[in-house]
Amino acid sequence: MTLRFLSGGLTGGRLVMLALLLASAILVPLLNLALPESHPLHVPTYAVTLMGKYLTYALLALALDLVWGYCGILSLGHAAFFALGGYAMGMYLMRQIGSRGVYGDPVLPDFMVFLNWDELPWYWYGFDAFSFAMLVALVAPAILAFVFGWFAFRSRVTGVYLSIITQAMTYALLLAFFRNDMGFGGNNGLTDFKDILGFDIQSDATRAGLFAASALALAAGLVLAVAITASKLGKVLIAVRDAESRTRFLGYRVEHYKLFVWTVSAMMAGLAGALYVPQVGIINPGEFAPANSIEAVIWVAVGGRGTLVGPIIGAVLVNFAKSWFTAALPEFWLFALGGLFVFVTLFLPTGIVGLARTATQRLRRMRKSEPDARNTGGSVTTEPRGQAAE
Amino acid sequence: MAKAETLLYLDGVSVSFDGFKALNNLSFLIGRNEMRAIIGPNGAGKTTMMDVITGKTRPDEGELRFDGKIDLTAHDEAEIAGFGIGRKFQKPTVFENQSVRDNLMLALKALRGPFATLFHRDDDAERSRIDTLLATIRLTARRDDLAGDLSHGQKQWLEIGMLLAQDPELLLIDEPAAGMTDAETAATADLLREISKTHSVVVVEHDMAFVRALGVKVTVLHEGSVLAEGSLDHVSNDRRVIDVYLGR
Numbered sequence: 098m099t100l101r102f103l104s105g106g107l108t109g110g111r112l113v114m115l116a117l118l119l120a121s122a123i124l125v126p127l128l129n130l131a132l133p134e135s136h137p138l139h140v141p142t143y144a145v146t147l148m149g150k151y152l153t154y155a156l157l158a159l160a161l162d163l164v165w166g167y168c169g170i171l172s173l174g175h176a177a178f179f180a181l182g183g184y185a186m187g188m189y190l191m192r193q194i195g196s197r198g199v200y201g202d203p204v205l206p207d208f209m210v211f212l213n214w215d216e217l218p219w220y221w222y223g224f225d226a227f228s229f230a231m232l233v234a235l236v237a238p239a240i241l242a243f244v245f246g247w248f249a250f251r252s253r254v255t256g257v258y259l260s261i262i263t264q265a266m267t268y269a270l271l272l273a274f275f276r277n278d279m280g281f282g283g284n285n286g287l288t289d290f291k292d293i294l295g296f297d298i299q300s301d302a303t304r305a306g307l308f309a310a311s312a313l314a315l316a317a318g319l320v321l322a323v324a325i326t327a328s329k330l331g332k333v334l335i336a337v338r339d340a341e342s343r344t345r346f347l348g349y350r351v352e353h354y355k356l357f358v359w360t361v362s363a364m365m366a367g368l369a370g371a372l373y374v375p376q377v378g379i380i381n382p383g384e385f386a387p388a389n390s391i392e393a394v395i396w397v398a399v400g401g402r403g404t405l406v407g408p409i410i411g412a413v414l415v416n417f418a419k420s421w422f423t424a425a426l427p428e429f430w431l432f433a434l435g436g437l438f439v440f441v442t443l444f445l446p447t448g449i450v451g452l453a454r455t456a457t458q459r460l461r462r463m464r465k466s467e468p469d470a471r472n473t474g475g476s477v478t479t480e481p482r483g484q485a486a487e
Numbered sequence: 488m489a490k491a492e493t494l495l496y497l498d499g500v501s502v503s504f505d506g507f508k509a510l511n512n513l514s515f516l517i518g519r520n521e522m523r524a525i526i527g528p529n530g531a532g533k534t535t536m537m538d539v540i541t542g543k544t545r546p547d548e549g550e551l552r553f554d555g556k557i558d559l560t561a562h563d564e565a566e567i568a569g570f571g572i573g574r575k576f577q578k579p580t581v582f583e584n585q586s587v588r589d590n591l592m593l594a595l596k597a598l599r600g601p602f603a604t605l606f607h608r609d610d611d612a613e614r615s616r617i618d619t620l621l622a623t624i625r626l627t628a629r630r631d632d633l634a635g636d637l638s639h640g641q642k643q644w645l646e647i648g649m650l651l652a653q654d655p656e657l658l659l660i661d662e663p664a665a666g667m668t669d670a671e672t673a674a675t676a677d678l679l680r681e682i683s684k685t686h687s688v689v690v691v692e693h694d695m696a697f698v699r700a701l702g703v704k705v706t707v708l709h710e711g712s713v714l715a716e717g718s719l720d721h722v723s724n725d726r727r728v729i730d731v732y733l734g735r
Contacts (some may be wrong), residue, residue, distance in 0.1 A: 189645045209684075218693070278543050323581075325605070328593070328604065328605050328606070329593075329604040329605070329607040329608065330601055330604040330605040330607075331591055332585060332589055332592070332604075333593060335582065335584060335585060336582045336585070336593055339582055339583060339584055339585075340580050340581075340582060340583075342564075343581075343582070344577070344593075345563075345564040345565050345568070346541060346564055346568055346573075346574050347568060347594055347649070347653065348565050348568030348569045349565060349599050350565045350599065350600075351565070353600065354601050354602050357601040357605075466560060473502055
């Protein structure tokens with residue numbers, strides 16, 4: 098069923114990306130764990146963790162592409178869903194510390210002891226179970242997205258106004274999570290994690306395992322996104338993006354479609370956040386910062402909006418550049434990021450993947466025009482947005 | 488008989504925008520399987536009338552009924568489309584980034600919910616229906632091209648094809664002949680006459696040759712209400728119609 102489902106969309110670059118992700122889920126841990134450090138092909142643990150972090154960013158970018166690239170909803174608040182997923186994982190990891198905290202309380206995390214709290218707040222119940230925490234990492238962003246989307250899409254808030262209220266949403270959460278009374282560690286957030294599922298969170302093997310989990314989650318996210326966009330629902334989404342009112346006159350309830358894809362996307366972002374936290378070792382309210390959401394938009398724009406593979410490439414490339422810049426020229430990173438966004442908007446409106454498509458199309462046309470001078474149907478598609486999966 | 492066969496019923500419909508009365512006490516009836524041409528000068532309220540019928544604009548007052556019992560003022564665009572009212576816009580609006588075939592597929596009468604479309608599979612019946620539509624609108628050769636690459640006239644035809652795919656009871660068609668060659672205009676008139684055998688059709692048009700080719704009853708709008716009604720010969724001899732519209 099799923100295979101037939103995918104037949105339309107899983108082509109070319111997407112298949113390559115899927116293969117790459119699955120291969121790296123096996124190879125990278127292997128090269129890290131099985132080879133001695135002196136071996137030239139050995140992948141150091143810090144690199145494994147860094148790449149694992151990039152892959153969770155890539156999953157966030159993929160989630161954003163689903164709503165922005167395919168349905169035209171420019172979210173400037175997707176980091177909120179990412180951070181909520183991260184907090185759910187963080188709460189599980191806090192409970193795993195047990196009595197090994199600084200204050201040695203068997204139940205209460207350190208920050209609660211510090212605040213003189215006597216007992217665990219009710220909303221921390223259940224987080225000692227991994228499966229429950231993972232469920233919340235998906236459901237909490239989904240509920241927020243559903244409620245937010247229900248009101249926003251039903252009132253037909255679109256375009257820049259919607260972008261602004263998504264930004265307000267993440268900013269409100271930022272302020273809320275800063276408060277100590279919220280019970281999420283306030284300014285400091287949740288940190289000092291010890292282990293996950295009984296494995297030492299600092300060990301090489303756990304790090305490799307988290308990398309593999311991130312690669313597999315991204316692969317699964319890609320398959321899901323391809324299945325959605327290749328279905329008839331995906332075509333309705335593109336119709337909404339390009340001519341919303343026309344779609345309505347065809348009898349489609351546009352707000353239901355937006356709500357569906359918005360909620361699915363929020364869950365993907367939540368999963369990304371849950372995988373991000375154990376790899377970086379901390380979650381704090383800074384993850385809700387509006388700038389984080391805007392950065393995610395840049396990853397998607399750089400890679401190529403509405404291409405699914407592009408945002409993955411964009412997220413990895415931009416974050417690789419960020420890692421390099423913040424080490425070598427820290428004060429110039431924000432200028433470079435801003436410059437990149439201006440450059441892509443002006444000269445690369447379809448991103449890296451769009452550029453590659455235009456180039457291959459031009460090449461193919463040149464090759465075709467040699468044997469027969471016939472026009473190969475239609476005009477030059479300078480904007481291969483959406484469908485045309487090469 | 489007349490009462491039972493009425494498909495669309497407008498009575499005393501008024502709409503104003505910032506004090507400007509776009510529709511002023513507008514009343515008329517469209518019968519089942521009737522084709523009606525609506526003419527009138529710019530600003531007469533033709534497009535607003537379509538907006539009101541399709542749920543885009545809510546009337547300030549008046550009664551709007553479809554198929555006898557449905558009160559159109561209580562429903563939104565998607566619901567009204569579901570009742571069987573299809574609309575073609577003045578400026579052809581097709582989904583430019585999708586193929587001609589996909590445009591028709593999206594319009595095809597089927598369940599409209601997100602989960603129905605997510606698990607939708609195309610079957611032989613659907614494919615043959617699309618093939619028939621492609622032949623009707625003469626776009627078979629361009630089925631896999633992007634709709635955005637079609638000529639203006641072809642987009643108009645594609646949009647008529649999308650209307651047919653919806654299989655509505657009532658078709659509202661805004662200026663179908665705009666930007667078409669004479670041959671295309673004549674072919675469009677033939678197509679609409681064919682459609683009106685089994686559907687009710689309301690055509691808004693400026694092109695008098697086209698309206699004559701349709702050969703149907705004409706309603707003349709002026710300042711948001713009906714100025715005259717009857718055959719084209721009848722209304723074009725009406726003094727008031729000549730003054731406000733034809734004579735100028």
